[in-house]
Amino acid sequence: MSLQDLYQEIILDHGKSPRNFGELDPYTHEAEGFNPLCGDQVRLMVRIADGKIEDLKFSGHGCAISTASASMMTQLLKGKSVEDALKLVDKFRKAMTEDGDHGDMGELGCLSGVREFPNRVKCATLAWHALKSAVTTGGKVTTE
Ligand code: FES
Numbered sequence: 001m002s003l004q005d006l007y008q009e010i011i012l013d014h015g016k017s018p019r020n021f022g023e024l025d026p027y028t029h030e031a032e033g034f035n036p037l038c039g040d041q042v043r044l045m046v047r048i049a050d051g052k053i054e055d056l057k058f059s060g061h062g063c064a065i066s067t068a069s070a071s072m073m074t075q076l077l078k079g080k081s082v083e084d085a086l087k088l089v090d091k092f093r094k095a096m097t098e099d100g101d102h103g104d105m106g107e108l109g110c111l112s113g114v115r116e117f118p119n120r121v122k123c124a125t126l127a128w129h130a131l132k133s134a135v136t137t138g139g140k141v142t143t144e
Helices: 003-016 064-077 082-097 106-116 118-135
Strands: 029-035 040-049 052-061 139-142
Touching: 003 064, 003 106, 029 118, 040 064, 040 118, 052 064, 052 082, 052 118, 064 082, 064 106, 064 118, 082 106, 082 118, 106 118, 118 139
Parallel strands: 029 139
Antiparallel strands: 029 040, 040 052
């Protein structure tokens, strides 16, 4: 199996069986991400206590890439401080848009192929925009 096949399989797995998908109750922060190119949207609900993300979930509808990215993101950010989460959002956004070595991205590395396709970058970063909005200003954000 090539690395590309493995990446494809990870994306499909998360896309079909997203982790942390559903409604979070209770939550303290929320935001919606909207991709006007396709009409897909994701809602992020986060429970923060003492500056730490206790739990987070997402709902909505999107393509396999946006769903897989949201699923991986929720797994990674659970238990992290808000500060560390925001750093990771920034690192991920750079890894998806800028060439060069971005260090070990773990499972997220399987999304790096989208860099060549600006429209797919919007899919991969949709939930991340929403997460950033949820823990900072709140409200609706778009990928434009
Ligand atoms: Fe809509 Fe990917 S095609 S988010």
